[in-house]
Amino acid sequence: MDNRSKIIALALLFAAIAMLSLPGCSNKTAVTTGLSSGSITWDGLERTYLVYVPYSYDGTQSMPLVIVLHGGGGTAQGMIDLTYKGFNNLAEEDNFVVVYPQGTSSSAAIGTRWNDGRNEEYCQADDVGFISTLIDRLEQTLDIDTDRVYATGISNGAHMCMRLTRELSDRIAAVAAVAYSMQEKYASTPVSTEPVSVLVMTGTEDPFTPWEGGETPDATGERMLGMILSAPETIDVIIADDNCSSTPPPAVAWETDTAPLDGTRVRTETYSGCSDGTEVILYAIDGGGHTWPGGWQYLPEIVIGRTSMDIDANEVIWDFFQRHSKQQ
Numbered sequence: 001m002d003n004r005s006k007i008i009a010l011a012l013l014f015a016a017i018a019m020l021s022l023p024g025c026s027n028k029t030a031v032t033t034g035l036s037s038g039s040i041t042w043d044g045l046e047r048t049y050l051v052y053v054p055y056s057y058d059g060t061q062s063m064p065l066v067i068v069l070h071g072g073g074g075t076a077q078g079m080i081d082l083t084y085k086g087f088n089n090l091a092e093e094d095n096f097v098v099v100y101p102q103g104t105s106s107s108a109a110i111g112t113r114w115n116d117g118r119n120e121e122y123c124q125a126d127d128v129g130f131i132s133t134l135i136d137r138l139e140q141t142l143d144i145d146t147d148r149v150y151a152t153g154i155s156n157g158a159h160m161c162m163r164l165t166r167e168l169s170d171r172i173a174a175v176a177a178v179a180y181s182m183q184e185k186y187a188s189t190p191v192s193t194e195p196v197s198v199l200v201m202t203g204t205e206d207p208f209t210p211w212e213g214g215e216t217p218d219a220t221g222e223r224m225l226g227m228i229l230s231a232p233e234t235i236d237v238i239i240a241d242d243n244c245s246s247t248p249p250p251a252v253a254w255e256t257d258t259a260p261l262d263g264t265r266v267r268t269e270t271y272s273g274c275s276d277g278t279e280v281i282l283y284a285i286d287g288g289g290h291t292w293p294g295g296w297q298y299l300p301e302i303v304i305g306r307t308s309m310d311i312d313a314n315e316v317i318w319d320f321f322q323r324h325s326k327q328q
Contacts, residue, residue, distance in 0.1 A: 069153030086314030116159035203288025245273030259309035
């Protein structure tokens with residue numbers, strides 16, 4: 001190569017480097033917007049997920065990440081269906097990324113499940129490691145705001161979210177657990193190693209997560225998953241762990257009964273004065289079942305109970321998440 005060619009090559013190289021440093025440019029890999037699928041290998045297993053990136057994404061602005069976990073026997077796509085694509089629609093409106101990880105199946109499990117720590121005979125996968133690695137992957141390929149990573153899920157997925165507050169509390173800013181009460185064996189251990197904002201949304205007539213606590217069956221009713229606390233006892237443990245002030249008492253309110261024919265009413269209890277600006281909220285769905293409020297009635301009422309249509313859980317959860325970050 002002659003000197004003139006070398007000078008031209010160097011000029012092109014310096015120009016390329018300069019372009020990468022300009023506002024609006026990013027060194028992230030090319031991104032597919034909308035809904036796409038992906039996989040990673042973790043702990044010897046190929047793990048899959050669906051991810052929704054809003055069409056507004058251009059790599060110039062860090063976006064929050066919302067992790068959405070399906071229930072036992074469910075799927076990533078099934079969670080999108082259950083929520084009527086609610087988080088995807090909100091992602092377009094408010095600019096955040098949504099990921100729907102997929103649990104695993106094994107001979108010891110019925111359907112697809114998360115190893116939420118209740119009964120490892122039921123599922124042995126290292127799901128905490130998988131989700132942590134998935135967060136790493138998304139942070140490497142997308143411009144994710146690492147202070148605004150959230151998790152939500154229903155039933156088995158809700159228990160998995162609460163396990164994340166114990167084992168990934170340095171990465172998760174807030175969680176929302178739907179159709180959930182705490183496993184009795186966790187009552188004497190911290191909910192998290194550092195404060196995490198928690199929203200619990202659960203029905204008073206849930207056949208699989210009894211409001212009053214007790215033994216919990218799996219979806220088939222053929223095996224038991226252990227004792228759970230009552231919903232009020234669950235909240236007591238969480239507010240104690242987050243050091244929420246006992247005075248003043250929680251703010252209690254009833255949501256507007258916008259769907260009087262659905263057989264439910266929604267009461268909220270909001271606990272403030274918690275450590276590091278965290279917050280704990282209970283959404284008590286009076287008359288509600290093992291369901292996602294505002295979502296799809298995926299099985300008949302006689303099996304899973306009623307779905308409340310007085311609120312949209314997607315909107316409630318996202319509004320809650322927006323109030324919290326790791327750097328409050």
